[in-house]
Amino acid sequence: MREQLEAIRAAALSAMEGAANAEDLEALRVRYLGKKGDLTAVLKQMGKLSAEERPVVGQLANEIRAKLEAAIEKRAGELAAAALAVRLRAEAVDVTIPGEPRRLGRQHPMYQVLDEIKDIFIGMGFEVIEDREVELAEYNFTKLNVEEGHPAREWSDTFYFTEDSSILLRTQTSPMQIHAMESRPLPIRMIAPGRVYRKDEVDATHSPMFHQIEGMAIDKGITMADLKGTLNAVVKSLYGEDTVTRFRPHHFPFTEPSCEMDIQCYKCRGAGCPTCKGEGWIEVLGAGMIHPKVLEGCGIDSSVYSGWAFGFGLERLALGQYKISDLRLIFENDVRFLEQF
């Protein structure tokens, strides 16, 4: 009987190790360990054994059962791993096949630049204001110290709605300075972006409608040093920490002193190249200390309050930032253009 058991063990172990799949393995389990299996059949003959032999053979039979069960489990694990490997191989994909298209829309490049600027000023405690585009000449010119007879007021330069030249399409964002001064409590720190209109034919650098952004701070004791410091900080945020700037005297009717700010050409670092037309510098914006006439015209006591203001064109900034060669692309809105940004 002992020999029988040993024979079963040897045969079963070898068969189990050779099992090719889960079904074969199950069949082996039934054949050797099942109720009608070989091992059970042998054990049924235990009664024939002597009282001394019975526990010894019983123990052997249990050992063999445990061994065979362990062998089944091991083989089952191996077969499962092999089957999984086969499945994974079969499921492999060509990862270079493009994914299912999911197209996100794009913000217009110019408004991306605008949002960047807004965020910079918001971070410095400024507000963003907007106002009307159909404007009174009084706000677009007179209150900004642009006198009657100034060339900018000519019908060749400005779009008018009335014969008496009193209502127009604003030519600059600066009238929003006046609206802010007249309607807001002091101190004021604001930027004011928007559409402006001038009578320029469309070409690579001109458009009858374009965008400007205006900035203004009014408080007690505001100085030109504050203007310079603030603009330097803004330009560094926009163009990078290592941006070099310079300020030049200039003329605007509504600021005095007035200046223009240049940045050192980012291409040639000031040596002179085609990007900066050989000058080494690129003009970025116009600015200055708000003219006392403008403050007084809005009911602000210029002996107590002072302020600075700046303004610049957004299109030129966006064109420069994205290396766009032609202004017309901005307003053409070709999706092949828009999706590049």
Place this chain on the structure above:
Amino acid sequence: MILSRRWLNEFVDLSDVSDKRFNDEMTLSGSKVETVSREGAEIKNVVVGKILEMVRHENSDHMWVCQIDVGQDRPIQVVTGAQNQKVGDLVPVALPGAELPGGKKIESGALRGVRSDGMCCSFAELGMTEHDWPHSEANGLFVLNSDPDLMARGVRPGEEITQAIGFDDTVVEFEITPNRPDCLSVLGLAREAGATFGRALTLHRPEVKTCGGDIREHARIDIDDPALCPRYTARLVKNVKIAPSPLWMRERIRAAGMRPINNIVDITNYVMLEYGQPMHAFDFSCVDGGHIVVRTAKEGESIQTLDGKDHALTPAMLCICDEHKPVCVAGVMGGANSEIVGDTAMVLFESANFNGVSVRRTATALGMRTDASSRYEKGLDVQNTYKAVERACELVAQLGAGEVVDGVIDVFPNEPAPVTLPLEPEAVNSLLGTDIAADEMKRILASLDFGLESEGGATRIVVPSWRGDVRAMCDIAEEVARFHGYNSIPNTLTKGETTRGGFTAVQKFERALGAACRSLGYDEIITYSFISPSYYDKIRLPEDSPLRKSLKILNPLGEDTSIMRTTILPSLLEIVTRNYNYRNKAARLYELGKIYLPRADGLADEPRVLALGAYGDEIDFFRFKGAIEAILRAARISDVRFETCGDNPSYHPGRCARVFAGDTPLGVFGEIHPLVSALYGVETAVYAAELSFEALCGARGGKPEYRPLPKFPAATRDIAVVCAETVTVGALEDCIRRAAGGLLREVSLFDIYRGPGILPGRKSVAFSLVLRADDRSLTSEEADATMQRIVSALADGLDAHLR
């Protein structure tokens, strides 16, 4: 303003200052340098040659073989076809390797078998004209010895030609801001340069040699309109001898970008360039009655100007007239009827001050902006006329161009008093954020020829007459800052009271709305605010539509940009069409743009509209509507309703809906009417939406409040009912919701079926319903009861029966 560096050196010697330093420092003190160039820069390796020998070419009957001394050890041989030279003449010789204007290169070669080691040049080949060299032959070689002034200066063989003929000045073009017309002159820029480089300005006081007599015996001057002509100063010159100007004067006029003509005309231009005061010279024999009247033109008067063009004059135009007729358009251009010609014997020099706006408008109306008018239009120094006419007469005597009659007529009815200002060093420093000493401020102002007068302990500034732009403390601050250096002002961050700043709720909503559109694949566009009135026809707007009442630009660039849009749809469709025409297969576009609705006060209400447009990529009504719904969900707008909109002429009457939040209309969307698409030439379905930004903003939901997630399972029941075609899904849904009571959580449409098994005119509509209670698991009896109520309500209310 184009400035000759040589001319400048006469007033402030900057000959040791490099181009770069000059340009940088002038720019930083406020005179912005636009370009700098050297005359004759294109000419290379061209020298003065002396013709030693000329023999006929053996194979040509018109060419000469010349032996020329070009300052080298041996003469060189050059073949030329020119005939105006003789042995001993000095001519420009382009040596092998030479370059001429226009990029022409000269090399050694053979002409009809005879070696030629260069080329003899005409002045045209050097880029010059007979105006520059009036004594020399234009059709032939430039014979240098034909110009007496050049010979007097001394020219030697081998010398670089540009240097020998003075064609090597450095010319600097400045961008002069309109507040500084005084800088449209050599003197004005010299004053700026002197202050910039800290060097003294050498001014010249004209001294006029006269021949006796009295101008008043010959001429009379009246100003009819002193507002347009505040001052008119004149002198008379007799026995005029018209001739070319001397070389030094021609050189300076050329370097300044003008053209030498003759001595009298050149003197007027020279003085204009030097003093910034435009002048005019009349042939006095053509001034009827010797009487100058400064008046506006009469209706019907006309004039032929010096450029030969005839102009009708209007009563808005100021003219210089004699007793009968206009002889000059004031400040713009002289008349042909009093032009300086070869036999002019008596000249009246005009040095006048005119109203800038009037000159500009006249020049614009006549389409002739001149060197004079572009100076006058900025408003010139009224004190400059006298000095300028004196300078002109000094030059007349110096050039031997005539004899100056004694006396000056100077009509100057209202001489203004000089402007004075207190020097306020503290105010200046607190505006600039600097700590500049009062003495430094005085030094700067003095260097600009501002007067300084002590008044007790204080200082009064006397503003020079040419500085009409300086009227207040802030102007003085700018003068101080310019020469202290803008870049020496410290950089500080804006001080003062802390402000809260930040985006408003509406601005945040605007950003969120844009982000929602983009997440749905829509690209942002920017369209013009003005459109053509014909665009209203293109979108089939009825003739009597109130939207046709637009603000009209009275001076538009063209019809296409002539009115302010009252609807954003045409702008959107323009862009859709453009993309379609560019063969882009699909486009999804959005814009948050303004429309402009006229108001009674002449201004506009300018509400914003969220416009969306789409074509291609299998877009259909429900895909488009899905995008609209997603945007409304992103805005947390609740109680959204859609109603059929069959009466908007721009949209397909069966595929257009109005959107509401409760009872508030949000806008309209749908498929663009095929007739509109056809008018735009788009042969595919186009979808568009126009949603009021203000309405969306008003309807937007606040901060959402958390609802506990369900703890108990839901029961899902499907239901299919058959109803008439006219019953909408919306009506069925409403009915289901009303009948369901508190347990219904979701209703979703999953099928609409028409066909076999369903009678014509009817349809089968299937919904999936989710029922759930928050506090217990539903029993099937409860779910069945709810379904029973729904089925009955559908049958009773909408004649919709279980399929």
